Amino acid sequence: MSSENVMSAQKSASQQSPDSTTSATSKTGQGNPVLEIRGLSVDYGVGPQAVRAVNDVHLTLNRGEVLGLAGESGSGKSTLAYGATRLLPPPGVVTGGSVLYHPDDGDPVDLLRMTPGELRAFRWSQLSIVFQGAMNSLNPVTTVAAQLTDVIAEHRPKTSKADRMARAAELLALVGIARDRLDSYPHQLSGGMRQRVMIAMALALEPRVVIMDEPTTALDVVMQRQIMRQLAKLKEQLGFSVIFITHDLSLLVEFSDRIAIMYGGRIVEQAPAVELYDNSLHPYSDGLLHSFPALRGPRRELTGIPGSPPDLRDMPVGCAFQPRCPKAFDPCGGSPPPLVRPASDPGRSVACYLHPSA
Amino acid sequence: MKYFARRLGFYILTLWAAITINFFIPRMIPGNPVDSLIAQRRGEIDSNAIKSLDILFGLDKHQSLLSQYWSYLGQLAHGDLGISFQNFPEPVTSVLGSALPWTLGLIGTTTILAFLIGTLLGVFAGWKRGTWVDGLLPVTTFLSSIPYFWLGLISVTLFTGVDSWLPSSGGYDPGLVPGWDFGFIGNALRHSILPAATIIISSVGGWLLAMRNMMVTVSAEDYITVAHAKGLSDRRVMTKYAARNALLPSVSGFGMALGLVVGGTFLVEYVFSYPGVGLQLLNAISGHDYPLIQGVFLTVTVAVLAANFLADLAYMALDPRTRKEG
Ligand SMILES: Nc1ncnc2c1ncn2[C@@H]1O[C@H](COP(=O)(O)OP(=O)(O)OP(=O)(O)O)[C@@H](O)[C@H]1O
Ligand SMILES: [Mg+2]
Numbered sequence: 045m046s047s048e049n050v051m052s053a054q055k056s057a058s059q060q061s062p063d064s065t066t067s068a069t070s071k072t073g074q075g076n077p078v079l080e081i082r083g084l085s086v087d088y089g090v091g092p093q094a095v096r097a098v099n100d101v102h103l104t105l106n107r108g109e110v111l112g113l114a115g116e117s118g119s120g121k122s123t124l125a126y127g128a129t130r131l132l133p134p135p136g137v138v139t140g141g142s143v144l145y146h147p148d149d150g151d152p153v154d155l156l157r158m159t160p161g162e163l164r165a166f167r168w169s170q171l172s173i174v175f176q177g178a179m180n181s182l183n184p185v186t187t188v189a190a191q192l193t194d195v196i197a198e199h200r201p202k203t204s205k206a207d208r209m210a211r212a213a214e215l216l217a218l219v220g221i222a223r224d225r226l227d228s229y230p231h232q233l234s235g236g237m238r239q240r241v242m243i244a245m246a247l248a249l250e251p252r253v254v255i256m257d258e259p260t261t262a263l264d265v266v267m268q269r270q271i272m273r274q275l276a277k278l279k280e281q282l283g284f285s286v287i288f289i290t291h292d293l294s295l296l297v298e299f300s301d302r303i304a305i306m307y308g309g310r311i312v313e314q315a316p317a318v319e320l321y322d323n324s325l326h327p328y329s330d331g332l333l334h335s336f337p338a339l340r341g342p343r344r345e346l347t348g349i350p351g352s353p354p355d356l357r358d359m360p361v362g363c364a365f366q367p368r369c370p371k372a373f374d375p376c377g378g379s380p381p382p383l384v385r386p387a388s389d390p391g392r393s394v395a396c397y398l399h400p401s402a
Numbered sequence: 403m404k405y406f407a408r409r410l411g412f413y414i415l416t417l418w419a420a421i422t423i424n425f426f427i428p429r430m431i432p433g434n435p436v437d438s439l440i441a442q443r444r445g446e447i448d449s450n451a452i453k454s455l456d457i458l459f460g461l462d463k464h465q466s467l468l469s470q471y472w473s474y475l476g477q478l479a480h481g482d483l484g485i486s487f488q489n490f491p492e493p494v495t496s497v498l499g500s501a502l503p504w505t506l507g508l509i510g511t512t513t514i515l516a517f518l519i520g521t522l523l524g525v526f527a528g529w530k531r532g533t534w535v536d537g538l539l540p541v542t543t544f545l546s547s548i549p550y551f552w553l554g555l556i557s558v559t560l561f562t563g564v565d566s567w568l569p570s571s572g573g574y575d576p577g578l579v580p581g582w583d584f585g586f587i588g589n590a591l592r593h594s595i596l597p598a599a600t601i602i603i604s605s606v607g608g609w610l611l612a613m614r615n616m617m618v619t620v621s622a623e624d625y626i627t628v629a630h631a632k633g634l635s636d637r638r639v640m641t642k643y644a645a646r647n648a649l650l651p652s653v654s655g656f657g658m659a660l661g662l663v664v665g666g667t668f669l670v671e672y673v674f675s676y677p678g679v680g681l682q683l684l685n686a687i688s689g690h691d692y693p694l695i696q697g698v699f700l701t702v703t704v705a706v707l708a709a710n711f712l713a714d715l716a717y718m719a720l721d722p723r724t725r726k727e728g
Contacts, residue, residue: 129631131627131630131631133622133627134532163633164633164634164635165633166633167630167631167632167633168631168632168633169633172631172632173628173631175624175627175628175631179624180623180624180625181624181625181628182625182628183625183629183642183643183646183647184625184647184721184722184723185646185647185650185720185721185722186642186646194632194634194638194642195632195633195634198632198633198634198635198638199633229722229723231722231723242628245632
């Protein structure tokens with residue numbers, strides 16, 4: 045992608061300013077952002093071979109909110125999370141944007157401009173992550189206790205060893221794991237237990253924001269719901285905010301306040317969970333909703349989405365979804381539709397020419 | 403524990419097999435070669451020693467194979483490996499006993515040193531991949547690809563001579579009597595500098611590259627990303643998370659290398675005429691000293707097995723997964 049394109053994309057975004065802080069209609073923390081991603085772009089590789097996996101993404105997480113991020117495999121959800129937290133493995137590079145964190149007191153800080161020392165202190169104490177590969181997220185050669193306590197020791201060096209162990213046991217209890225598992229090694233735990241250990245670890249320092257990247261994908265449905273319910277309870281108790289990433293939209297509808305849909309590295313729709321479920325505006329969201337069976341509510345027909353996700357090295361001109369879109373019409377082949385608040389419902393945003401802004 | 407017991411059982415079995423093979427080989431050589439040598443020296447060797455050699459090499463054809471085998475095992479149990487022909491009338495065990503400390507001291511120490519230095523440098527090289535450090539890698543590849551023999555000869559030519567402080571051969575000055583005094587130890591250390599340096603130079607690169615590559619592999623693991631995300635210090639992630647895991651394959655390799663300390667050192671000891679086991683073996687082969695050759699082989703076998711057993715123990719201590727059943 046040429047730099048010219050990036051410029052125009054950024055300009056259109058700032059003109060339309062799809063500011064979700066005002067669009068959020070959830071009861072919790074409306075207009076009270078804790079994490080603001082502004083115009084974030086991430087490339088894999090540099091020079092002519094670079095592909096843009098995340099393209100000018102604006103996303104706001106409000107205090108106390110669960111924000112769901114959904115999209116097909118390869119749509120850039122993990123890349124967005126890694127990029128925003130500066131954990132991108134090479135060859136990933138953040139090429140633009142900012143990520144503002146609003147502490148409970150004090151001025152917002154930009155994660156992307158923190159010094160390494162500031163970043164280390166910020167990590168886990170303010171924002172923690174449960175990674176997609178939770179199965180391999182634990183160090184195989186040390187005990188669960190060691191991995192739960194080392195992060196406490198790092199950030200709160202004044203705590204005593206006994207206190208840290210007590211805290212580790214408490215954390216395990218929080219996710220329903222017996223304290224005698226403290227001395228276990230990861231290979232001695234079941235997949236579900238490992239996943240829950242990772243969730244417990246994410247809560248060790250009572251961060252304000254927890255990003256969860258498909259934390260339950262490898263589990264059976266029963267275990268998935270069980271963990272999700274545990275998580276919802278913990279959230280109520282501890283009052284953190286969550287960005288929940290998954291490709292399972294039905295899970296999100298159930299557990300999140302607001303949902304953002306990603307396609308080809310861009311956010312294509314953003315709306316309160318119920319509204320998105322009942323009345324999705326973007327044809328892609330509609331397709332996604334018809335790709336998963338809903339566990340609750342009326343049955344819908346499962347149709348899936350024909351075609352395959354776009355190739356980042358060869359993105360369609362105009363709307364990235366247009367080649368697969370049943371409702372594509374003339375303007376779709378022009379320039380990518382900007383994310384705007386549609387005239388029909390200014391409480392949400394969508395990037396589709398079918399729904400122009402007011 | 404079950405794993406431990408199984409490994410121990412395996413090593414005991416292997417040792418027994420090696421001893422048994424050692425028993426059969428001389429018996430399978432047609433027209434026993436030791437026979438003639440004993441015949442030549444019959445007058446000089448006392449009858450006990452002859453009996454012991456008979457047992458070791460199967461010259462006593464009157465006994466059944468099984469009873470020969472039993473007396474052979476009994477003799478080994480007493481540490482009797484026969485008499486060295488070349489060093490007559492010294493028993494093989496005492497020849498080996500005076501050569502082993504030199505080999506273990508020089509080669510053992512340098513093997514351990516090379517492993518430690520190479521692994522430590524490898525940890526850093528792997529952690530700092532993609533920086534200027536990568537530029538140094540071709541140097542280590544070059545160093546580890548030089549044939550040892552050549553490296554030894556070059557260093558002798560370059561660094562020794564009449565007016566040089568570094569001696570070109572031997573383990574100590576000929577006039578000295580081995581003992582635990584400063585004069586002798588200092589002299590022995592001075593003799594070991596050049597062989598030690600050449601060994602380290604030629605083997606450190608291998609450890610470095612192995613460790614570096616494992617560090618690079620491990621660095622891509624999810625738990626390393628998690629460790630970074632936890633805000634742990636760079637040092638802690640490098641040591642407790644990355645290096646700790648990357649070390650595991652090297653430990654097995656190190657066991658192998660330790661096992662070869664006794665047996666794989668002919669070149670070093672040959673180039674520097676160093677009075678160790680390797681040099682003894684070379685001499686024994688050229689002098690048809692069969693009892694000594696047998697003794698060296700047995701020692702090498704035991705050393706390889708012991709070192710691998712130690713490596714197994716270390717691996718067990720380092721990797722909790724092996725402690726598991728299976
Ligand atoms: N190291 C890499 N080099 C080049 N391209 C990459 C790299 N990693 C990811 N990508 C590309 O970036 C895009 C986004 O990947 P990402 O992992 O963020 O997707 P995702 O939405 O998290 O998918 P999933 O649901 O499968 O986890 C994909 O098209 C992928 O091919
Ligand atoms: Mg992902």
